[in-house]
Amino acid sequence: MLPGVGVFGTGSTARVLVPLLKAEGFEVHAVWGRSEEEACCLAKELGIPFHTSRSDDVLLHQDVDLVCIYIPPSMTRQIAVKALGIGKNVLCEKAATAVDSFKMVTAARYYPQLLSVMGNTLRFLPAFGAMRQLLVEGYVGEMQVCDVRVYGPSLLDQSYGWTCEELMGGGGLHTVGSSVIDLLSYLTSARAHRVHGLLRTFVQQNGLIRGIRRVTSDDFCFFQMLMGGTGSRSGGVCCTVTLNFNMPGSFVHEVMVVGSTGRLIARGTELYGQRNGSKGEELLLGDSGWVGPEVKEMPLPHLQGLSSMVKALRQSFQAHEERRSWARGPVAMAPTFEDGLYVQTVVEAVKRSSCSGEWECVEIMSEEPDPNHNLCEALQRNKN
Amino acid sequence: MLPGVGVFGTGSTARVLVPLLKAEGFEVHAVWGRSEEEACCLAKELGIPFHTSRSDDVLLHQDVDLVCIYIPPSMTRQIAVKALGIGKNVLCEKAATAVDSFKMVTAARYYPQLLSVMGNTLRFLPAFGAMRQLLVEGYVGEMQVCDVRVYGPSLLDQSYGWTCEELMGGGGLHTVGSSVIDLLSYLTSARAHRVHGLLRTFVQQNGLIRGIRRVTSDDFCFFQMLMGGTGSRSGGVCCTVTLNFNMPGSFVHEVMVVGSTGRLIARGTELYGQRNGSKGEELLLGDSGWVGPEVKEMPLPHLQGLSSMVKALRQSFQAHEERRSWARGPVAMAPTFEDGLYVQTVVEAVKRSSCSGEWECVEIMSEEPDPNHNLCEALQRNKN
Numbered sequence: 064m065l066p067g068v069g070v071f072g073t074g075s076t077a078r079v080l081v082p083l084l085k086a087e088g089f090e091v092h093a094v095w096g097r098s099e100e101e102a103c104c105l106a107k108e109l110g111i112p113f114h115t116s117r118s119d120d121v122l123l124h125q126d127v128d129l130v131c132i133y134i135p136p137s138m139t140r141q142i143a144v145k146a147l148g149i150g151k152n153v154l155c156e157k158a159a160t161a162v163d164s165f166k167m168v169t170a171a172r173y174y175p176q177l178l179s180v181m182g183n184t185l186r187f188l189p190a191f192g193a194m195r196q197l198l199v200e201g202y203v204g205e206m207q208v209c210d211v212r213v214y215g216p217s218l219l220d221q222s223y224g225w226t227c228e229e230l231m232g233g234g235g236l237h238t239v240g241s242s243v244i245d246l247l248s249y250l251t252s253a254r255a256h257r258v259h260g261l262l263r264t265f266v267q268q269n270g271l272i273r274g275i276r277r278v279t280s281d282d283f284c285f286f287q288m289l290m291g292g293t294g295s296r297s298g299g300v301c302c303t304v305t306l307n308f309n310m311p312g313s314f315v316h317e318v319m320v321v322g323s324t325g326r327l328i329a330r331g332t333e334l335y336g337q338r339n340g341s342k343g344e345e346l347l348l349g350d351s352g353w354v355g356p357e358v359k360e361m362p363l364p365h366l367q368g369l370s371s372m373v374k375a376l377r378q379s380f381q382a383h384e385e386r387r388s389w390a391r392g393p394v395a396m397a398p399t400f401e402d403g404l405y406v407q408t409v410v411e412a413v414k415r416s417s418c419s420g421e422w423e424c425v426e427i428m429s430e431e432p433d434p435n436h437n438l439c440e441a442l443q444r445n446k447n
Numbered sequence: 448m449l450p451g452v453g454v455f456g457t458g459s460t461a462r463v464l465v466p467l468l469k470a471e472g473f474e475v476h477a478v479w480g481r482s483e484e485e486a487c488c489l490a491k492e493l494g495i496p497f498h499t500s501r502s503d504d505v506l507l508h509q510d511v512d513l514v515c516i517y518i519p520p521s522m523t524r525q526i527a528v529k530a531l532g533i534g535k536n537v538l539c540e541k542a543a544t545a546v547d548s549f550k551m552v553t554a555a556r557y558y559p560q561l562l563s564v565m566g567n568t569l570r571f572l573p574a575f576g577a578m579r580q581l582l583v584e585g586y587v588g589e590m591q592v593c594d595v596r597v598y599g600p601s602l603l604d605q606s607y608g609w610t611c612e613e614l615m616g617g618g619g620l621h622t623v624g625s626s627v628i629d630l631l632s633y634l635t636s637a638r639a640h641r642v643h644g645l646l647r648t649f650v651q652q653n654g655l656i657r658g659i660r661r662v663t664s665d666d667f668c669f670f671q672m673l674m675g676g677t678g679s680r681s682g683g684v685c686c687t688v689t690l691n692f693n694m695p696g697s698f699v700h701e702v703m704v705v706g707s708t709g710r711l712i713a714r715g716t717e718l719y720g721q722r723n724g725s726k727g728e729e730l731l732l733g734d735s736g737w738v739g740p741e742v743k744e745m746p747l748p749h750l751q752g753l754s755s756m757v758k759a760l761r762q763s764f765q766a767h768e769e770r771r772s773w774a775r776g777p778v779a780m781a782p783t784f785e786d787g788l789y790v791q792t793v794v795e796a797v798k799r800s801s802c803s804g805e806w807e808c809v810e811i812m813s814e815e816p817d818p819n820h821n822l823c824e825a826l827q828r829n830k831n
Contacts, residue, residue, distance in 0.1 A: 207649045207693060208667055210596075259643065259804075261671060263685060265591045265707070283592055285687055287645060287669065301647060303669055303689060309591060309705055311723045321693055323649070339695045420643075422804040 066128030069093040069121040075360040087377040092126040136232025144170040152178035159232035164404040171400040181398040183245040184368030190334040203322025209302040214315040234280030235306040253291035260286030260413035450512030453477040453505040459744040460517040471761040476510040519609040520616025528554040536562035543616035548788040555784040565782040567629040568752030574718040587706025593686040598699040618664030619690040637675035644670030644797035
């Protein structure tokens with residue numbers, strides 16, 4: 064039996080998610096918005112019976128068994144941890160910091176019978192599922208290099224907000240880079256152990272963000288990850304990622320894996336391959352023809368991934384009679400909160416590297432840092 | 448009046464160059480090969496009256512006024528410096544080290560009336576000429592990012608030789624990266640002041656190179672250059688270059704410059720552009736339809752660039768009555784030996800960075816280093 068759903072957020076993703084949930088048979092009982100007005104507006108638009116601006120009203124809603132959290136990064140941790148604490152299943156967007164991610168992991172570990180899944184949806188895109196399968200089967204031989212590029216228009220909101228602020232989780236690396244980092248660990252079955260990166264904010268002000276306000280989040284980011292294995296000479300796969308969000312009017316989403324006997328390339332939602340010795344690329348998985356809504360802010364790979372994830376959730380819950388029970392099988396590929404912590408750790412290591420100019424190690428937090436130490440660091444950081 | 452030409456080298460470039468020279472009206476009087484046999488073979492094939500394996504016989508040949516040096520990097524300096532020393536004009540492939548490049552610069556400075564041009568031919572490709580012109584005219588606004596990728600099959604020769612040896616000037620960075628570094632300084636009118644890079648040799652042995660022999664030259668290279676300007680935060684254009692020569696069956700040569708108001712992309716020999724606000728790319732310069740020979744080892748952009756350079760040389764010499772005199776105008780855009788030293792310095796800084804993992808400064812040599820100090824470094828390097 065499908066669980067009742069409560070949605071946090073009134074942004075573009077929430078707006079897409081609700082119809083997708085309904086199409087799969089989920090009932091969306093409640094929506095939370097930052098203001099009564101925003102919540103009311105979305106509830107009316109999408110036919111949701113209950114709306115509020117108080118988070119507890121959704122979390123404690125008796126018909127809500129699955130909480131979907133699509134709100135700015137700085138607020139996700141608080142809601143996710145609370146939701147798990149009162150026994151609700153959680154689907155959640157990324158947090159703003161590794162410390163927040165760690166708190167989410169702790170909560171998820173404490174309630175292993177609850178579903179806790181990160182909102183990175185690229186893993187669910189059929190092209191990447193097929194890509195991973197072919198990599199496992201040895202299509203490219205021994206993996207050598209992954210090369211990812213995402214180009215598009217500005218990620219900034221129309222008005223000044225968290226998307227402009229690096230410390231609030233804004234910027235290309237945090238917003239889009241996260242999903243790429245997650246995807247690459249999924250595709251290669253390995254994790255980054257050292258990273259190097261360079262972040263830039265080329266557009267610091269625009270027609271809407273001016274005066275004393277400045278954008279601090281990156282609109283260009285470029286990083287390398289050395290995966291798994293040992294030293295930098297002998298080590299495993301080498302990933303390079305280029306993100307450029309100063310390219311209005313275009314959208315490029317390309318993931319290439321080069322190996323000893325061939326290569327696989329996902330362009331947008333399509334998968335191509337070429338084995339060494341063959342003359343040209345072969346189309347391995349064509350575009351399935353997206354029939355859902357078009358969303359300006361959400362590129363097709365993410366949109367289709369989200370759609371596939373909702374389908375997987377439906378299968379997972381359908382398998383059980385009880386509303387809150389779910390089967391692991393259909394969502395086994397989903398990114399866990401542990402994956403979320405890994406991704407956040409890489410993001411922060413890349414940022415450190417951009418400041419230090421050096422390769423930085425990826426060290427996953429194993430205990431919560433002393434909050435006072437943290438405060439010192441934040442103060443020091445603000446000084447620069 | 449066109450000068451008589453002597454050619455050093457019997458490889459694929461020399462084999463292409465001779466017909467191109469002849470087509471423009473140059474007479475090729477002499478060819479040098481490492482062995483009598485190789486020289487004789489090429490002379491017969493291309494109808495060159497004189498061949499030899501002794502370099503002085505070409506350099507001192509009375510009908511030779513222009514010496515074209517297309518031989519392995521470790522040998523170029525010696526011939527180029529000697530040729531200038533006896534008053535011949537020189538067109539020369541890159542050297543193996545910055546010290547050699549510096550010696551070439553010293554020779555060229557000593558004989559400023561002689562033509563001394565590096566063999567990097569990408570500058571001469573019409574697409575890049577047009578690209579530079581549009582950049583100067585402000586098509587992209589303020590330049591932000593240059594993104595270059597070159598993908599292709601292995602650069603190794605059939606048999607073991609200098610292409611396998613990093614210290615002999617082999618590898619993607621030295622062979623292809625050099626021309627990209629030169630091109631980017633031409634396009635941006637700036638030079639790299641800091642670089643970061645990563646080199647890899649994924650294929651260390653193959654069917655032909657085995658046993659105790661190993662390839663030490665890179666088949667994958669990835670580097671970033673911060674151009675001109677000041678610090679890394681405020682600094683100028685940011686260049687990223689990806690070279691991958693583990694991709695048999697494909698050839699990608701893409702140079703993209705992204706700026707504040709638009710972007711320009713050269714794919715192969717074609718130039719595309721898109722201004723912010725427009726819906727799609729426009730073709731700015733199409734493929735002119737190459738009618739010359741196809742050369743497996745030489746990608747079309749280099750081949751067409753070489754052809755354009757030979758045309759420019761013809762115009763330069765044609766302007767004067769005297770066989771050895773030439774006009775600066777037609778070859779003003781050509782890379783000088785000073786450019787060659789800059790490129791070699793960047794190449795070495797990228798290699799250093801790949802070892803150290805740190806950003807390395809690009810410091811152009813201003814006096815010849817103590818040879819003993821050099822020896823020590825070489826010994827130390829071998830130890831690792």
